[in-house]
């Protein structure tokens with residue numbers, strides 16, 4: 001019964017999920033407090049103001065207007081509020097027509113890829129990357145082309161990028177701040193990427209979209225700012241999600257921004273709205289759209305300091321124990337070098353100490369592991385002796 005197209009998806013079913021299930025099994029055996037599960041990027045810092053917003057929206061909005069069908073792009077007032085807020089923050093000039101509400105970033109990426117890809121078109125990604133991109137691109141018969149990782153800095157390798165751009169390249173996906181490395185691409189990096197893409201567009205006479213996947217945009221620490229790509233490259237599409245910045249991944253809400261400067265922007269916007277509908281999302285969920293408007297108006301956001309505190313504790317401990325990793329300035333991940341070549345063996349060793357993290361091969365970057373520190377500070381504190389033991393086992397520390 002299962003389709004041929006679906007079979008490879010089933011074979012590659014996520015190692016991250018498998019690890020998460022393992023965590024639950026171990027917690028049942030050893031007790032929750034004795035298992036240190038760093039496998040899943042599930043936000044753990046509550047944002048109680050979201051619940052207040054839900055109540056306020058429910059009491060203020062008319063039933064039919066709130067729960068009824070709407071434009072497939074989403075509520076106009078919500079989109080205008082988002083456009084205004086972006087304009088204020090980034091000096092842009094969007095209006096509601098540039099914004100399309102989506103069912104999270106996953107759906108936003110599918111909507112834009114469906115809107116632009118022809119079979120055989122290439123989409124460039126930078127390893128390590130969120131491997132769901134493979135499935136999203138394959139949905140529309142595109143082909144993922146991977147730029148190998150710069151394991152010193154985890155910044156894009158520009159020379160290899162330039163070589164891999166081809167007349168078939170339709171899009172480049174970047175993810176900033178990055179899952180799984182936690183690094184943040186600077187303004188200079190974005191400018192450099194844009195420069196290469198502009199050069200290749202001219203050379204090939206094509207249009208290459210820069211899709212910036214930004215579910216972690218607000219999660220950047222120590223005052224680091226995350227550049228807003230539309231200011232640097234005209235053919236940019238921003239794919240945003242509130243999953244992490246409001247700790248609501250289950251609510252499935254985000255948006256796409258398609259700027260006027262984008263080639264054929266009006267047709268692309270129309271295509272994206274139709275893609276949203278024919279993919280079966282129809283429109284993003286209505287209640288949470290209005291909640292987003294309320295949250296923007298009331299400046300609601302997650303307590304960043306909680307994640308930053310986690311990062312500081314874990315990063316300094318891991319460095320002290322002799323592990324190595326590029327300093328993570330954003331998101332809630334660190335990408336740590338495996339002390340042995342096969343990082344899956346490292347994961348198995350850690351598991352014996354009840355520490356769970358995800359092998360880098362799940363992000364097309366073997367030899368590393370991803371540690372998701374979106375857990376309680378207490379869990380990190382309790383896990384440190386286990387990390388020290390693991391480091392001892394590999395002779396990293398005494």
Ligand code: PLP
Pocket residue numbers: 041103104105106107130175179213215240241242243249253254
């Ligand atoms: N892109 C990246 C890099 C992610 O890490 C995630 C989720 O973890 C997504 C997209 C999907 O986000 P959403 O939950 O908004 O669909």
